Amino acid sequence: xxxxxxxFSILVSYTATSQSLDSLLQALPxxxxxxxKTIALQSIASIYLYTDLEYxxxxxxxxxxxxxxxxxxxxxxxAYNLYGExxxxxxxxxxxxxxxxxxxxxxxxxxxKAELIPINSLYAQxxxxxxxxxxxxxxxxxxxxxxKDLHDKSGEGKTLSSIALLMGKNKRYKEAxxxxxxxxxxxxxxxDKRGESLVYLNLGAAYSEQEEFEKAYTAxxxxxxxxxxxxDKIIIASCEANLANLYNxxxxxxxxxxxxxxxxxxxxxxxxxxxxxxxxxxxxxxxxGLKDQEKALKQLELADQLLISGDKIMEAYINSEYYxxxxxxxxxxxxxxxxxxxxxxxxxxxTLEMQNNISKLKELYETEQKEQENKELKQVNEIxxxxxxxxxxxxxxxxxxxxxxxLVFVLIIRTNRIRSREKNVQLQQKLLVSQMNxxxxxxxxxxxxxxxxxxxxxxxxxxxxxxxxxxxMILTFSRKDQIxxxxxxxxxxxxxxxxxxxxxxxxxxxxxxxxxIDDENVLIQxxxxxxxxxxxxxxxxxxxxxxxxxxxxxxxxxxxxxxEIEDNGIGLDASVQKSGSHESLATRITxxxxxxxxxxxxxxxxFEVINLKDLHPDLHGVKVVFKIPYQTLL
Numbered sequence: 001x002x003x004x005x006x007x008f009s010i011l012v013s014y015t016a017t018s019q020s021l022d023s024l025l026q027a028l029p030x031x032x033x034x035x036x037k038t039i040a041l042q043s044i045a046s047i048y049l050y051t052d053l054e055y056x057x058x059x060x061x062x063x064x065x066x067x068x069x070x071x072x073x074x075x076x077x078x079a080y081n082l083y084g085e086x087x088x089x090x091x092x093x094x095x096x097x098x099x100x101x102x103x104x105x106x107x108x109x110x111x112x113k114a115e116l117i118p119i120n121s122l123y124a125q126x127x128x129x130x131x132x133x134x135x136x137x138x139x140x141x142x143x144x145x146x147x148k149d150l151h152d153k154s155g156e157g158k159t160l161s162s163i164a165l166l167m168g169k170n171k172r173y174k175e176a177x178x179x180x181x182x183x184x185x186x187x188x189x190x191x192d193k194r195g196e197s198l199v200y201l202n203l204g205a206a207y208s209e210q211e212e213f214e215k216a217y218t219a220x221x222x223x224x225x226x227x228x229x230x231x232d233k234i235i236i237a238s239c240e241a242n243l244a245n246l247y248n249x250x251x252x253x254x255x256x257x258x259x260x261x262x263x264x265x266x267x268x269x270x271x272x273x274x275x276x277x278x279x280x281x282x283x284x285x286x287x288x289g290l291k292d293q294e295k296a297l298k299q300l301e302l303a304d305q306l307l308i309s310g311d312k313i314m315e316a317y318i319n320s321e322y323y324x325x326x327x328x329x330x331x332x333x334x335x336x337x338x339x340x341x342x343x344x345x346x347x348x349x350x351t352l353e354m355q356n357n358i359s360k361l362k363e364l365y366e367t368e369q370k371e372q373e374n375k376e377l378k379q380v381n382e383i384x385x386x387x388x389x390x391x392x393x394x395x396x397x398x399x400x401x402x403x404x405x406x407l408v409f410v411l412i413i414r415t416n417r418i419r420s421r422e423k424n425v426q427l428q429q430k431l432l433v434s435q436m437n438x439x440x441x442x443x444x445x446x447x448x449x450x451x452x453x454x455x456x457x458x459x460x461x462x463x464x465x466x467x468x469x470x471x472x473m474i475l476t477f478s479r480k481d482q483i484x485x486x487x488x489x490x491x492x493x494x495x496x497x498x499x500x501x502x503x504x505x506x507x508x509x510x511x512x513x514x515x516x517i518d519d520e521n522v523l524i525q526x527x528x529x530x531x532x533x534x535x536x537x538x539x540x541x542x543x544x545x546x547x548x549x550x551x552x553x554x555x556x557x558x559x560x561x562x563x564e565i566e567d568n569g570i571g572l573d574a575s576v577q578k579s580g581s582h583e584s585l586a587t588r589i590t591x592x593x594x595x596x597x598x599x600x601x602x603x604x605x606x607f608e609v610i611n612l613k614d615l616h617p618d619l620h621g622v623k624v625v626f627k628i629p630y631q632t633l634l
Contacts, residue, residue, distance in 0.1 A: 021047045038067050038075045045082050049089065057086050074115065077106030081118050088122060096126065113146045117155065120146075121162070131465050133170045137163060157186035161199055168206040176206050194235075197226040201239060204246075213250050220246065237266050241275070244282050253289035256282060277303045277314055281321045293329045300325065316342055347455060444470075447502055463501050470494040477526040482631070485554060486519035492529060492552060499537055507541070509550040517554060522561065523631040525597060529565050531590065532609075532624045536567040556630060559603075563626040571620045572611035594626075603629045 024044050031037045041063040048056035060082045067075040080103035087096035100119050107115045124139035140163045147155040164179035180203040187196035204219035224239040240259050247256035260279050267275045280303035287296035303318050319342040326335035397409040444467050451460035473491050477483050489511050496509050513519055533550060541548030546568060553564045590607055598605040606627035612619035 021051075034066060034070045035072065038063055038070070038072060041066065042075065042078055042082070045079075049082070049085050053086060053089055056082070060086065073106045074112075077103045077112075077115055078118075079103075080106070081122070084119070084122050088126060093126065096122075114150055114152070117143045117146050121159070124162070124166075128166055128169075130468060131461070132468060133166060135469075137166055140166070153186055153190055154192070157183050157190065157192070157195060157199075160186065161195075161202065164199075164206070165202060168202075168209065171209075173206060173210050177203070180206065193226050193230055194232065197223040197230070197235060197239075199223075200226070201235070201242065204242060208242075208246060208249065211249075213246060216246055217243075217250070233266070237263055241279065241282075244279070248282060248285045248289065251289060253286040256286045260286070273306050273308065274314065277306050277318070280306070281317060284321050284325060288325045288328050293325065296325045297322075316346055347457070444498060447498075459501060463498060466494060466498050466501075470498060474527070480526060482523040483526045484520055484633070485513065485517065485522040485524050488524050488526060488529075489513075489519060491527070492533070495530060495533070496550070503537070503548065505547070507537075507548050507550075509552070511552040513554040514556060517556060517561075518632075521632045521634060523633060524561065524563070525593065525628070528563065528590065528593070528626055529624070532565050532622075536565075536569055536622065539569075541567055541569040557627070559630050560627050561630045563628065564623060566612075566621060566623040568621040571613050572609065572622050594628075597628060601629045601631075605629065 021044065024040055024047075028037065028040050028044070031040060041059050045056050045059040045063060048059060060079055063079045063082070064076065067073075067079060080099050083099035084096050084103060087093075087099060100122060103119055104116065109116065120139050120143045124136040124143070126136075127133075127139065128136035140159055144156060144159045144163070147153075147159060160179050160183035164176045164183060167173075167176035167179065180199055184196055184199040184203070187193075187199055200219045200223035204216045204223065207213070207216035207219060220239055220242050224236065224243070227236045227239060241263055244256045244259040244263070247253070247259070260283050263279055264276070267279065280299045284296045284299035284303070287293075287299060300318060300322055303321075307315060307318065319338045323335050323338035323342055326332075326338060394409065397406060401409065444463075448460055448463050448467065451457075451463060470491070473487075473494065477487065477491060492511060496507070500507055529552060533552075536550055537548070541550070549568045551564075551566045553562075553566075555562050587609060594605050594607040604627075606625070608625045610623040610625065612621045612623060
């Protein structure tokens with residue numbers, strides 16, 4: 001069971017700003033200057049994001065109307081960033097992204113770095129929530145560099161704290177410690193005692209997670225000493241609650257009880273039910289340590305009475321403490337009973353969280369895919385309109401202009417038709433790529449669900465994190481006509497890593513390039529190989545008893561890039577017989593894409609599927625060969 005120690009580190013995120021809300025609301029009606037009103041509205045909406053989301057939305061709507069009326073683009077950008085935060089807190093990821101992308105349009109990346117930082121930070125929070133810690137940390141680091149460029153020490157300190165918290169959450173404790181200490185140093189340099197104390201409080205939580213109790217005690221005492229000087233009762237109580245838990249970990253049970261005795265009336269007055277439950281759990285642990293079973297169980301009964309129906313996470317914590325208490329006093333049967341309850345609740349919580357993430361991921365993907373299809377349809381309509389317009393110009397030219405002008409106009413029409421044909425071919429390329437994506441994506445989602453049904457949350461979590469990264473790559477690359485060879489190889493690696501989770505040691509692959517090929521500079525059409533690798537996995541490799549091997553090779557020949565995919569499966573004839581029309585569909589789509597490449601480049605382009613048995617009776621498997629024009633960025 002995860003420690004409760006860090007729960008008190010996040011209780012004070014908006015207390016400083018909430019105190020100014022009343023004065024802002026009172027002053028707003030008396031303001032005559034519209035610019036001052038927009039500043040006040042932004043501040044009010046920002047505070048309400050932490051207290052009342054509907055009021056946050058209401059005041060942001062008013063801000064957008066007023067900023068539009070006075071053509072204040074800077075304030076409009078900040079308003080759409082507020083919309084992004086509003087949708088983020090409502091778990092509406094699609095509208096969050098739309099709002100943030102809209103906000104970006106009001107700012108210049110070169111001159112408005114300060115305004116773009118909150119957008120990057122919110123994206124970082126989103127990726128952290130979706131389990132992609134690496135992307136989140138990179139976005140925070142980007143914000144950190146911007147703050148340094150702007151010489152904004154306050155923003156730098158806050159961002160260092162955010163990075164440290166995220167690293168601590170992902171058990172990168174040494175790095176987290178470094179960032180916490182840098183953040184504390186900046187806060188101290190700025191004279192921000194409140195911020196410095198919060199850094200020490202979170203640092204203490206990180207030390208406790210590593211069971212470095214003396215360091216944790218020193219950090220929390222530093223936070224407490226500063227707060228006693230400042231007099232913030234809420235943060236003082238948070239520090240003392242953390243100390244109570246730490247005293248239990250250090251076997252100083254009576255000191256823990258003394259602190260919780262002091263804290264219970266305070267949190268009762270605050271009507272903070274969840275924190276009261278945690279304090280009763282701490283007290284139960286203290287009495288267990290003092291060998292007083294009756295009092296320990298009494299504290300857990302009090303916690304049970306406060307438990308809100310449906311709060312499975314807190315219920316699991318209480319049952320875990322029952323298990324520890326009964327185990328400590330040798331009551332094996334009761335300990336086993338509560339242990340089983342705890343395990344069952346943890347499984348249920350993990351499964352519900354995973355299913356919720358999958359559901360959100362599906363919804364987000366389907367919506368973005370629909371938007372992409374609509375965009376492509378709009379482009380097709382534009383081509384049709386362009387053709388009609390050209391025909392109209394041709395008719396007017398024939399009726400009005402002289403023979404010389406007619407000849408010039410014919411040349412113009414011919415040029416436009418060539419451009420239209422090229423644009424049409426490019427659109428066909430994108431449409432064909434998008435036909436291939438959904439099949440793999442929904443297969444992968446079904447595989448994640450299978451892990452959940454098998455009660456294997458660890459593999460499900462790994463699979464989901466890697467699949468989320470792969471899906472973003474596919475959505476990005478499918479919008480491009482060409483990507484670098486390095487990006488194509490990275491995409492294939494991610495795809496095969498996901499399949500490795502399904503097939504285990506039965507799947508081996510290698511991806512190689514000739515030494516003279518610069519992967520970062522060579523261009524290739526995206527996802528040419530993916531349908532054939534999928535065919536190998538689904539219909540070819542695992543129909544025999546051998547380990548499945550897939551080899552992917554890139555080399556050059558004159559002005560062409562040779563791209564080969566080879567497997568050791570059952571071969572083309574048997575595979576086609578077992579898979580029906582699946583392979584023929586992939587082949588047909590690829591042939592259309594190759595034809596499009598040939599049209600665009602004007603060069604011979606080859607696509608060939610070879611049954612290895614036809615080359616030699618002792619061989620089996622399939623080799624797919626692409627010969628496409630060699631193109632580079634430079």
